[in-house]
Amino acid sequence: MKKLFSGLCGLLLCQTASATEPNAAALFEHQLPRLHSNETVDMRQFAGQPLLVVNTASHCGFTGQFEGLEALHQQYKDQGLKVVGFPSNDFNQEANSEAEAAEVCYVNFGVTFSMVAPIKVRGDDAHPIFREISRQSGKAPRWNFYKYVIDREGRVTAVFSSLTGPDSKKLKTAIEAVL
Secondary structure, three states, rough: HHHHHHHHHHHHHHHHHHHOOOOOOHHHOOOOEEEEOOOEHHHHOOOOOOEEEEEEEEOOOOHHHHHHHHHHHHHHHHOEEEEEEOOOOOOOOOOOOHHHHEEEEEEEHHOOOOOOOOOOOOOOOOOOOHHHHHHHHHOOOOOOOOOOHHHHHOEEEEEEOOOOOOOOOHHHHHHHOOO
């Protein structure tokens, strides 16, 4: 019995360890429509770059974080950081149309970082990018504006909830660690 338990523990530890290894295809082998545009966002352009991935919504109490996310983008873009926003209606707070979502992002908050068309970020229907982020981090978004710091190898290195604003020292420290 002890040998069986030991073997089972070893197997579980191996599975846990491998779960943190990045699956580059799951993160980067996607072309997504750009928010309210005929263009696409080719995620392969972000391979080898540090990323800040954020699930967003246009009508949420945290929507004001777009301003801080844009400030982060401007502060760190010359050091290689790519910020990518993924609108989602998983929490029933996204705009009714892409045009309205785009207006919130681009007009109201002056967003210049990449924004894709709305996707699912939770559950069985989650986009493969968010399934991979959740697999690595063990943390699917529990609300809008979850922030995931991803290193150049495609590993999720830090996760921050909606309550952590873009101006957080902890978030900035996590970003600086992957630059």
